[in-house]
Amino acid sequence: MVCNLWLRRSSCAVIVAAATLGSTVGSQFTAAADPDQVDSLIAQMEKVSREVEAKNEEVKHLEEELTGKEKSIDSLRQEVKASGERAERAKSLVDSTQTEVNRLAASKYRGAAVDPITTVISAKNPQSAIDRSAYLASRTKRTESTVEGLLHATEEAAAEHNRASRAAAQADFELGEMQSHKKDLDRQQEDLKKQTEGIRKQVDGLSDVDRQRWIQKNGPLEVDMARITGINPAGMAAVQAAMTKLGAPYGWGATGPSEFDCSGLVYWAFQQQGKTVPRTSQAQMGGGTPVSRAELQPGDVVGYYPGATHVGIYVGDGKLVHASDYGIPVQVVGVDSMPFYGARRY
8 A cells, every 4th residue: 555645745736736737738838849848847747647646556555445344344244143143042042941940940849859768668669669760860960961051052142142242343343444444535536536637637738749758758669579488377468468458548547448557457467367466556566476677577567666656567578568657558668667666476
């Protein structure tokens, strides 16, 4: 998760910068602007775009957390229901066992259970005495067993009640946390909306010539796929899937099939072969197997910038396919065209 305090503090500054750049774009980029000025403004736009992408990844992470909380609460609610039902069954067993204990106690009180000596003396013959003794012993054992059953049932009922109470308390706690996350998510989504609108205005205000300079800012490259080989079949399949999306437009939060953000392209490419990777750039850099820059193989997911706010898929031959910025289609660039953060293999 991008818990970037500086980013949070700079949200307002980003929005102001976007508005300022947007007005500058409108006044300068439509005319024959000085190339140095255009390059400077594009560099500023790229900085703002990086911050917006970081915010986008943060919002997606919050959405993932919220979904997880909802699933957790659903599971806890089911546990509360199941524990409650088990507690009720245990209580019913206690009630029925208690009834049997009470009946045996009443029977003994009425004299149904006579002491063994009296039983033998009053018997008509030795066999009758044996039968009476065996019967009384059986009743005694049954009484003891019934009492033990009552104790066990009582303990089980208490345990089920405690489990149900704990599950209910946990569900209430999770619900409170989820509501807090929802408020945070709503606020972050509103901030992101304002920032993306600023970027849209900047890019959409570019002249055709300067839009091409924006698209070309990372130095897009050609790839000869016939030269690409790798040791990871899943990675090669992801590369091949991603390469079919060259030229697809960038969209914040998009996972295809017609438009993508950076982590969305990675997610989609692996999904085409039935393999699920984490949804956000930070989570993608937290999963898989760590890989060094020198060990990169086709299909490795490469992260960029502090906090891993951008990702792409290593194609091989020193190249990377990625969804870059708004107004820039999916393209292939040099793997070292951005500040390297790390890499993972899935």
